[in-house]
Amino acid sequence: MAVAPDVPSSSLPETPAARRARAFWQGLKELTRNPFGAVGLVIVVLFFLSALFAPYLTPYDPYALDVPSRLARPSFEHLLGTDQLGRDTFTRVLYGGRIAMQLALVAVTAALVIGLVLGMIAGYGPRWLDSILILVFDTLRSFPTIIMGLAIVAVTQPSLTVIMVIFVLHAAPAFGRIARTQTMALKNTEFILAEKSLGARTPLVLTRHMMPNVLGPLLILAAMDVPVVVTVEAGLSFLGLGIQPPTASWGGILKEGYSVLRETPWLVIAGGMPLVLTTLGFTFLGEALRDSFDPKLREAR
């Protein structure tokens, strides 16, 4: 071979796995350099840990009634006091977090996947299909979430699944819109044409070459959507259309606290604080993620 091999500066080739690991830690470092990102990350980690290990973090049963000590003030025995049936509020907040986590994981993932698939079909497929999907997206977006929720719950029984469906209907169009725009921008890029010129079939082009490039912004949106789903649940539960008692949920605790607000503020505080915290946590994290992913917002490095 007359052409001299071009040797890169670093002699040891890294495996793709090692590179991804390095990229992950570098990204994490970048993220925590931003104070909001660091705070957001801490809150989000605490949220997941407390939900996962709820049974080990409290000696109480969230459903055990103890009517004599009802509406107790916070003490060492009951960190956040008790509700009108004497159940330990702190325990119920922890268990409510489990509901919130399920919603966050399942509903947001479902919305992301559905939005991604439909959005990519709209962006890549024929024009008429695009028009139909966009019409569906816009129609769904035009309903206020709670009103849509009320309508759905009116014809079904309130349950966790119904809340998830409501959220997916509300959030998937937003994911779809972004996925569609990204797909359309990628459709005529040279690397996609290059794949086609090799004879690659559409499913391969879409899954392997388009999807990784479409996914980034969607993940950021997903992080910012977690507080939305938690508040949707809380809102519906507050209206009595969400999680049904005696299951503990943050919205449920708020609703119960509201009815005894004249006697004690603690239930409302206990139900509201985690909502505020997770909202802030995920929003901070989402924004920090966006900043560190978007090269235009990043200072020159």
Added chain:
Amino acid sequence: MTPTMTDVLDIRKLSVEYATARGAVHALRDVSLCVPRKKTVGIVGESGCGKSTLIASILHLMSRNARVPAGQILFNGIDTLTLGEDALRDLRGNKVSMVFQDPMTAQNPVIPIARQMVDIQYRERLSTEEKRKRAVAMLRRVGIPDPESRIDGYPHEFSGGMRQRISIAMALLVRPDLLIADEPTTALDVNMEAQIIFLLRELQQEFGTSLLFASHNLGLIAELCDDVVVMYAGEVVERGSVRDIFHEPQHPYTQRLLECDPALVKDGRRTLPTIPGRVPDLRVIPEACIFEARCHKAFSVCRERHPAPVEISDTQSVRCHLASGLTGAPVRRAEPRPQGGGLRRKHAGEPLLAVENLRVRYRTEGFLKALASGNRDPFLDGVKQVSLMLRRGETLGLVGESGSGKTSLGRAIIGLTPCHSGSIRFDGTELVGLPDAEYNLQRRKMAMMFQDPIASLSPRRTARSLVMEPFEIHGIKLEDEDAEAERLFAMVGLSTAFFNRYPHELSGGQARRVGAARALALSPELIIADEPTAGLDTSVQGEILNLMGELQREHGLSYLVISHNLPAIRHISDRIGVMYLGRLVEEGPVAEIFENPAHPYTRALIEGTPHPDPDRRRTLLSIEGEVPSLKDRPRGCEFHPRCPIAEPMCSREAPQARDIAPAHAAACHFPLNREHLKQRA
């Protein structure tokens, strides 16, 4: 030091650093240059050599992480580095103005040209009416037709070449002392480039403005400049008058750069000189001469000491130990030029690809919309009745301005664009109308190399998986994937260390090699290369062209090369096809076409290529105007509105292609230099 008032710009020992997460990049070191009043100074060098940083530093337009540890930038005797933001604003767009590389993004897309041109005269005490008049006059001066009405248009209503003219008009409207042009023609076609260069040359003389012109195109520097500054890796390695640099280059880098230019190598040999290696990482600056690692004339002293600039005449200075007579023991270095082997085959094989009367149409309006507006023919012909033939082992070069249908033709052959009518026979199989499954079988035997080396690679895949992907797509099981990957990488001159690189971690040349390896994976017979040298430095262009030639010899490949880089295409092609408005207007053997073009358009393209020789400056523009819109094809011969030798007949009757000489055909009523034919016609 007293400021010399003869120099508009005098940069003294300037250094610029960029702070990055991985250490400071010493982008400019000890750079000195001056721009005398009413003169044109060219800056030349490969990409990454600091041309753009230098230009940005003059007006403090550097990115925020830049620092200037030393030096002075004297503009009319005032050091701009000491000026505050207000004083700088007073210089920008007033005493100094700029023309940027990309005309498509240099103007605000949502404001009409008139408003933008009136606004930049905000310092003048004139009424809006008068400002507008001045703007119209300037647009007329730069060659915008019908400026009174077109001035109210938006930037997107103008072509790239027109927009660059508008940029120049805006820059000159404020009567600057210094005009800075950063690669102003890189995004344009040969003809447009020639027009812009002529315009700059004329206007510079007319307005007496000094011009600082950065380019990697040596031909343009030779055409336009009085003095030349050669930059390498953030240093000025040589400066002198344009004749010093082009006729007696002293620095080995300058010499190599000139040798590399495909326009200088005229003979038919296929191996082009290159500069091995590449611009070093500027985080750690060695004690040695910065060019030592790539220098073919290096001596031991070059490794030990950094050379200082040496004045070798009144006009020329060079930063090289050789000039001061310091040598020491020569460093043995293999001669980088691969020797021999560049012979052209005498005969080509049987036909591999035969295109007959091919037509590619694009829809301009949707079906319903066209019906509603009564448009009976909502189509454009991207490729119109093209016939050509490519034999095994042969290279056919397709040239023409943008919009001539070269790329459409290439894409139609490989099935990326549907054909409307005609026939494409490839290796005995008719491709037009072939069902997808069978088309895919044929597709294994052809591959395409795309224009942008990096953007044509899927950004989240590693080089290895990209190169191996063709096997996967066509369901070919390999016994030993690693061995195959290694073989393909070695074939294009890449080591296995590149396996896990992502496209953005590759240089343009390396990415081009990965693209080539990918194209070669299935051992194709035909490779369609769309602008294989676009966006690459001259030195790297040679490398890629050499590689293509070598692969052709080893594997008997046939190439269809699409390019508007005529010097490059001249080196690798056996035959040339010239396209205009979707038609093939001339076709013939490469030597015939270049030495004896028959079609005036071909001659114009050839003459439009600048020569890297300051004594051979063009005095006449070979061709005026730009490619007409496909929507509005001229009647008769489609080239007649731009043709310098058009006669009344040309506007009435479309010429048919006819043989001018053996294997040389042209579609022209009055082919050039062929008196006997002309008389018969």
